[in-house]
Amino acid sequence: xQLKCNxxxxxxxxxxxxxxxxxxxxxxxxxxxxxxxxxSQLKLIGNDLExxxxxxxxxxxxxxxxxxxxxxxxxxxxxxxxxxxxxxxVDGNNHTTxxxxxxxxxxxxxPGNEFIQxxxxxxxxxxxxxxxxxxxxxxxTIFSIALEEIRPVFTGELLEVKNQKFSIVSVDGYRVSTRxxxxxxxxxxxxxxxxxxxxxxxxxxxxxxxxxxxxxxxxDKHVLFEIDNTIVVSRLLxxxxxxxxxxxxxxxxxxxxxDRKKMIMSLERAAxxxxxxxxxxxxxxxxxxxxxxxxxxxxxxxxxxxxxxxEGKEIIIAFNPKYLIDALKVIDDDxxxxxxxxxxxxxxxxxVDGDDFKYLILPIRLSS
Amino acid sequence: xQLKCNxxxxxxxxxxxxxxxxxxxxxxxxxxxxxxxxxSQLKLIGNDLExxxxxxxxxxxxxxxxxxxxxxxxxxxxxxxxxxxxxxxVDGNNHTTxxxxxxxxxxxxxPGNEFIQxxxxxxxxxxxxxxxxxxxxxxxTIFSIALEEIRPVFTGELLEVKNQKFSIVSVDGYRVSTRxxxxxxxxxxxxxxxxxxxxxxxxxxxxxxxxxxxxxxxxDKHVLFEIDNTIVVSRLLxxxxxxxxxxxxxxxxxxxxxDRKKMIMSLERAAxxxxxxxxxxxxxxxxxxxxxxxxxxxxxxxxxxxxxxxEGKEIIIAFNPKYLIDALKVIDDDxxxxxxxxxxxxxxxxxVDGDDFKYLILPIRLSS
Numbered sequence: 001x002q003l004k005c006n007x008x009x010x011x012x013x014x015x016x017x018x019x020x021x022x023x024x025x026x027x028x029x030x031x032x033x034x035x036x037x038x039x040s041q042l043k044l045i046g047n048d049l050e051x052x053x054x055x056x057x058x059x060x061x062x063x064x065x066x067x068x069x070x071x072x073x074x075x076x077x078x079x080x081x082x083x084x085x086x087x088x089x090v091d092g093n094n095h096t097t098x099x100x101x102x103x104x105x106x107x108x109x110x111p112g113n114e115f116i117q118x119x120x121x122x123x124x125x126x127x128x129x130x131x132x133x134x135x136x137x138x139x140x141t142i143f144s145i146a147l148e149e150i151r152p153v154f155t156g157e158l159l160e161v162k163n164q165k166f167s168i169v170s171v172d173g174y175r176v177s178t179r180x181x182x183x184x185x186x187x188x189x190x191x192x193x194x195x196x197x198x199x200x201x202x203x204x205x206x207x208x209x210x211x212x213x214x215x216x217x218x219x220d221k222h223v224l225f226e227i228d229n230t231i232v233v234s235r236l237l238x239x240x241x242x243x244x245x246x247x248x249x250x251x252x253x254x255x256x257x258x259d260r261k262k263m264i265m266s267l268e269r270a271a272x273x274x275x276x277x278x279x280x281x282x283x284x285x286x287x288x289x290x291x292x293x294x295x296x297x298x299x300x301x302x303x304x305x306x307x308x309x310x311e312g313k314e315i316i317i318a319f320n321p322k323y324l325i326d327a328l329k330v331i332d333d334d335x336x337x338x339x340x341x342x343x344x345x346x347x348x349x350x351x352v353d354g355d356d357f358k359y360l361i362l363p364i365r366l367s368s
Numbered sequence: 369x370q371l372k373c374n375x376x377x378x379x380x381x382x383x384x385x386x387x388x389x390x391x392x393x394x395x396x397x398x399x400x401x402x403x404x405x406x407x408s409q410l411k412l413i414g415n416d417l418e419x420x421x422x423x424x425x426x427x428x429x430x431x432x433x434x435x436x437x438x439x440x441x442x443x444x445x446x447x448x449x450x451x452x453x454x455x456x457x458v459d460g461n462n463h464t465t466x467x468x469x470x471x472x473x474x475x476x477x478x479p480g481n482e483f484i485q486x487x488x489x490x491x492x493x494x495x496x497x498x499x500x501x502x503x504x505x506x507x508x509t510i511f512s513i514a515l516e517e518i519r520p521v522f523t524g525e526l527l528e529v530k531n532q533k534f535s536i537v538s539v540d541g542y543r544v545s546t547r548x549x550x551x552x553x554x555x556x557x558x559x560x561x562x563x564x565x566x567x568x569x570x571x572x573x574x575x576x577x578x579x580x581x582x583x584x585x586x587x588d589k590h591v592l593f594e595i596d597n598t599i600v601v602s603r604l605l606x607x608x609x610x611x612x613x614x615x616x617x618x619x620x621x622x623x624x625x626x627d628r629k630k631m632i633m634s635l636e637r638a639a640x641x642x643x644x645x646x647x648x649x650x651x652x653x654x655x656x657x658x659x660x661x662x663x664x665x666x667x668x669x670x671x672x673x674x675x676x677x678x679e680g681k682e683i684i685i686a687f688n689p690k691y692l693i694d695a696l697k698v699i700d701d702d703x704x705x706x707x708x709x710x711x712x713x714x715x716x717x718x719x720v721d722g723d724d725f726k727y728l729i730l731p732i733r734l735s736s
Contacts, residue, residue, distance in 0.1 A: 107668035267450045300475035
């Protein structure tokens with residue numbers, strides 16, 4: 001194998017596929033990136049068997065071939081090379097020479113055919129969405145996936161198309177985060193549960209550019225995301241996703257319209273006093289035109305007042321402040337509506353008179 | 369005690385003295401910041417018994433008094449308060465109320481007289497230097513103090529005035545870093561060894577402003593740094609500082625004039641191949657008009673060429689690349705001189721034809 005390519009292009013490619021290389025495995029081939037020539041491009045692949053990423057880099061191919069190189073060492077070498085043309089030469093014994101200006105590295109690799117290729121995904125079912133919207137939808141929901149694998153489906157997010165609406169949902173047993181968007185093209189209904197790790201990596205890869213599109217293909221075992229020169233293949237999570245939508249259908253009679261940033265600041269101050277003992281809830285009191293947030297622990301107590309617009313009756317309810325702060329922080333709007341029924345049912349933080357985003361949070365039962 | 373002050377002023381003061389509050393102690397009073405009123409200011413003190421910092425904040429004093437408050441909780445409260453006027457009220461039972469806009473905290477403190485005040489330092493001996501120069505001198509030498517306390521004096525830096533020159537020196541057994549500056553005022557010769565932690569905190573406190581001055585007072589046990597409203601008192605390290613200056617007096621006949629940034633890049637690339645096994649040295653070959661850097665390990669090998677201007681004969685010598693990189697990174701000049709005698713004696717990295725900075729680094733003996 002012999003080729004020449006640009007250092008910046010190569011670095012971008014390597015950084016993209018590196019996200020799918022396992023750092024925890026002890027199997028050397030799984031710690032590698034595959035380099036494989038095509039007609040006029042260098043194909044790079046990382047694959048940890050749950051998540052696989054393939055991308056292509058423009059290259060002048062002088063001799064076809066493939067090689068698997070240790071991802072950590074190869075990526076660090078590429079990162080530190082001068083910003084100039086890079087030459088890669090692999091001999092019959094998998095010895096790899098990487099040259100750039102007056103720098104020359106020799107490292108050993110593994111035969112390309114020992115590398116585990118990405119699974120082949122049938123491209124029967126797909127839909128197309130704007131990259132920047134998909135990126136935003138991930139950011140606004142992924143924070144509430146469960147980190148522990150008590151129920152595996154809680155460690156991923158539901159991606160669902162229903163009646164021309166695309167929604168992403170995460171659930172961790174204490175809260176539900178949902179974000180939805182209209183889709184323009186006619187699309188069949190479907191449901192998949194995608195691992196959180198995959199969506200975290202997708203969030204990094206997706207463009208902010210409002211004109212860039214992504215195609216999402218799905219089977220009953222895998223999802224494939226296609227962007228320009230890059231494809232990301234991920235195993236799906238198996239199991240039944242909780243029926244979260246019924247929880248949004250209760251009669252939420254009480255509504256408070258609140259300044260989002262002021263509420264974050266008040267909650268963060270109230271949380272200072274609870275940090276030592278996470279069991280301490282903060283108490284929220286919705287009065288005529290104000291929200292009163294209080295917290296009382298062995299460290300001391302704090303009292304906060306925020307002006308609000310209220311509908312419905314007064315209420316006292318307690319929460320883990322972190323859950324409220326997490327949701328309020330990913331929202332971009334200046335004001336949000338918060339809805340309540342009573343002190344033992346969840347609250348919903350939502351877009352003012354809208355359904356774009358909805359965060360359901362369970363309360364903590366007050367002992368008194 | 370009762371007072372009003374501006375939140376930003378209070379936060380700056382708290383952040384300054386927080387640097388001297390121990391996080392490792394189990395004695396609650398040592399985890400505190402002392403708040404003590406003066407005529408028209410609030411005095412704040414942090415003191416971990418080795419390092420103490422006192423600063424003053426403008427305040428409207430309504431009732432004199434003092435209180436010691438848990439530094440972590442108090443600093444987090446102040447940080448999160450709205451940017452407005454803060455009222456602090458302490459009652460006879462050390463209950464402290466902190467109010468700002470519609471926020472009110474109540475926390476408990478300890479009586480101010482239980483706090484351990486800073487030692488009184490006699491101000492007989494002192495000298496004055498520009499803050500920005502002192503800050504730069506610390507930055508350019510502190511990286512090579514020893515982290516382990518095998519020889520306590522290695523964990524600090526020598527501050528010395530001799531013949532109207534002020535110098536700072538660190539030594540860790542493998543290298544010596546020195547930085548010197550002229551002083552304008554007539555100053556008596558002196559020598560003190562200041563703990564690395566103190567100088568690290570001083571580096572953060574010192575201003576970059578070229579017009580700001582600092583006065584340094586010293587006794588045989590303590591050093592006191594005075595800047596505007598802030599004083600920093602530190603215990604000195606006891607013991608004999610190594611006689612480092614003799615090592616600079618050898619006959620360094622070989623001299624290479626090198627592009628500093630190019631050399632850092634080449635060394636960092638060569639170091640990639642050695643990282644797995646830190647015992648692997650990199651080899652430097654000074655030839656007629658080039659420096660060749662090579663490294664050869666079980667991972668592979670790397671070859672680097674850099675153009676240089678050379679005086680004296682050719683040489684092959686080996687180093688721990690980290691030591692060369694550390695020194696080259698804190699220098700601001702584009703080119704440096706590197707001097708050698710032979711492959712078993714140290715090299716010196718220094719200002720081109722100057723003495724402002726000098727870094728002496730011991731070589732690694734080549735096995736062949």
